[in-house]
Every structure is written in C-alpha cells, then in structure tokens.
Amino acid sequence: MTEAQENQALFVPPAVTPPEAPLPYFRALWTLMDNPIEAWPRAVYEQPFFARENNGQRFLYATDPAMLKDILLDKVEAFPKDWMFERVTKPALGEGLLTARGAHWRWQRRAAAPAFRPEPIAAMTPTMVKAAESALARWRERGDGARLDIATEMTAITFDVILETMLSGGEGIDVRAATQKITDYLETLGRVTPADLMQWPLWTRVALAPRGSRALVYLKAMVDRMIARRRREAARGDLVDLLMAAEDPESGRRMDDGLLRDNLLTFIGAGHETTALALTWSLYLVGRHAPTAARLREEVAAVAGEATITPEHVERLTFTRTVVQEAMRLYPSLPIMSRMCGTDTVAGGHPVKAGTFIFIPIYALHRHRRLWRDPDAFDPSRFGPEESAERPRFAYLPFGGGPRVCIGQGFAMMEAVAVLATLVRGAVLEPDPGHRIRPLVRVSMRPQGGMPMTLRLPRA
Ligand code: HEM
Incomplete structure (x- = not known):
C-alpha cells in the first residue's frame, strides 16, 4: 500500500478544533467554564509547553514528557494539587484519597493498596463479566434494532461492578438514582464556576448550585447508611473493611465515619464513571471502524471461543x-489534571516560578504533534510492543503518573477489556450517524447528549 493509500485508510474520529490563537480574555474565561478543552489554542498541541500570564497569574500548559516527569514524579513535592482542583472536588470528596496531601494521603493510599493487587482483581473478574452478560441479556429483550444510550448502559455496568467488588454489594443503593445524582453533581459543582474564578468562600459555590447541593446531600446520606450497616456487620474482607481497619502509623489515627465517607464517595465516583467512559468511547470507535470491529471479534473468538471471559483470556486479548x-x-476519561507550583524550581529544563498554575492537558498531550504520528487518527496498532517501547512514559497519561497515579488502573483495564470482549461477541452496536459527537468536560469527558447507538443482534 502506498503512503497516500494508507493515509486514505486512516479513520479520524471527531475532535475538538483548537483556536489558532489564544482566545480573548473574557471568551477564554467563558470557554474554560463551559468546556475547557475548547479553549486551548493550537500551540498547546504543537509546542513542548505553553506559558501565559493573566492579571498577574502565571499559567503553564505542560506537554513535554520530560517536564511532566519532573512535575508528577521527580519533583512531585514541588507540585502539589492546586486550590482549583480542591474547590471542585472537596465538597464531595473531603479529605479522601484523591484530595488529601502529604502524610495524610500516604497512609490512606497504603490502606487501600491491598484491594488493588493483581490477585484480588483477578478474583473480581467474574463479577465484571457477569455485569456485561446481564447487560447483553437486557438488550436481547429489547430486540434487534433497539436504540440504546451506550453511555448510560456502560455506567450501569461499571456502577454495578464497583458496588459488587469493592463495596460488597452496596445493598440498599438505588443505582439509577445514585448515577443521576452523580450526573447532577458533575454538571453543577463538578465544573469551574464564577465563584471559583473570583475565589469566593467555598460555601458560596455549594449555595449557588442547589441541584448539585441536593445531589451531594443524597449521596452522602446513601454512603452514611452503608457505613452504619457495615460497622454493625461482620467483616467481609473488601475495600470497606480495609479502610475501616487502617491506622495512620504516625498519628495512630483511624478513619472516622466522615473520612470513611469521603473515601467511599471517592471510590464510587473515581471508580465507575471513568471506566464507563473508556468503554463508551471504545464502543463508539469500534462501531465506526469496521476493520477494527472484525479484528476484535476474531481475537475474542480465537482466544475464548464461546467461553466466559477469564483473567487468563484478558491477558491474551492483546488487540x-x-x-x-x-x-x-x-478520548481520555479525565482530560485535564492540574497542579500548583509551590516553590521556584525547574521542570524539563524550564524555570517555573512558585504560584504558577500547572495544567496537564491530557487530551492535547495525547494528540500532540511532536509525540504521535497521525495524532488524530484512530489506530490501535500504535500500542503494539515496538511503538510503545519507543514512546516516553509521560507522553501517555490516561491514569496520570508518579506516586499519585491512579490506584485503580489495573482494576479499570481488567474491567474494560473483559467487558468489551464480552459485549462485542454478543452484539453489534452501530453509532447514530445523525448524532453530533462533542466531548464535554465535567471533570470527566463525556459525549454531550450521551452516545445513542442501534443494537444489532447476531443470528443464533
Ligand atoms: C478508565 C478508568 C480510569 C481512569 C481513566 C482514571 C484516571 C485517573 C487519573 C488520571 C488519576 C490521577 C489524578 C491526579 O493525579 O490528579 C486517578 C487517580 C485516582 N483514581 Fe482513577 N481512573 C480510572 C479508574 C479508577 C478506578 C476503577 C478506581 C477505583 C476503583 C480509581 C480510583 C482512583 C483514586 C482513588 C485516585 C486517587 C489516587 C491518589 O491520589 O493516590 N480510578 N485516576
């Protein structure tokens, strides 16, 4: 095949069109609140870093892997999580694992770690596969030609999985109501608001978002009931028990109900929506690209035949x-991370002043002109062993990096591969050609208006 033919064969799915130059001040502010990835100028995709100063506030968009390695790993102490991140997450997640800093973070991370080792994750795989099979059974009842919102369907699967695996069933939780409340929260309090830009007291952002506040009250009460029940019951050996038994080696502190609630909300929030989105975008891309769909089905048939997917199969499902x-x-589930530079330092050979706001624009990093060939094209083969070996570690950050790397990475990959394999074997999903794809950031990156797809059932 000639290069021209190869280029013709490339499938380029919908992407954000970056502004050619930085947006004027007020438009930039509005866009940052509405959908931040649409505010990043083209330079963010082309230069190793992009520095700006507005009203005396320095901003640095970092996309150079060497700079990112300094920020997230080698000089991590100089780049703590920032106040904006804390304003958006703390009302819901308090002092839990995602938001805590320093020693208070470290002992919580150690406490949760055993639940995320490979053996417990392998033991959770049947639950993941069962959730996918139940979804297939529900779809079959709806019949060939049914229209499904795959974003909602994937959330139902992953919410079920997180409750069943990490929280031992989460009895009494109304999954549909809870996922709606999480959406309510993300759409209101889960975004940067004028109250944040003006740095008004934290309570004002909650008071100004009644729908988000009601959602928060609901979710906290839901988790409090769960904690009260679990304190009365015998241990089951899941994440909840690990957290309840944990003790800070420095202060001897145990998790009181408040900190336990922060963490359970963290694991519910961080542990299902992200994976649901990874699956939603995967199914969309597979639905749009017939050669990938065919190769996927061939691989699943060759590795597992008709058998229920196991961790051993997942290991061999390399494509x-x-x-x-x-x-x-x-389409990274979390398209932006941020940090604050706490002390004058150097990152990737570039001086960074204390007080600089650091954006890690994962969406742009993953499409960076200097780091990726055909950056906007869908081509899974770039993750083959040879190309992957040549890539700097910090060029690809769907799960972040350094000590704060996602604790659930292994869990999420096991779930995503096992569920995707199960679903593509049982159903064909055709994206709605009339639906405009707009990735919209509300902490996570969701397809605006969901992901409508038409179900096609293979003949038995
Ligand atoms: C595709 C799925 C997932 C993606 C893309 C994802 C992404 C991320 C990213 C980027 C971070 C780092 C945030 C930062 O440094 O600012 C993170 C942290 C975290 N994730 Fe995930 N995540 C996923 C699944 C999960 C799952 C399944 C769980 C738990 C069951 C989980 C729990 C957490 C927690 C607790 C943290 C905070 C870790 C710490 O600060 O020590 N995530 N995740």
Missing part, C-alpha cells in the same frame, strides 16, 4: 487491550 488504550488516548 482488545490496544483498542481500549487507543480510545483512552483519543
């Missing part, structure tokens, strides 16, 4: 894994 990795490159 399926690359499809998920490529989906998370093009």
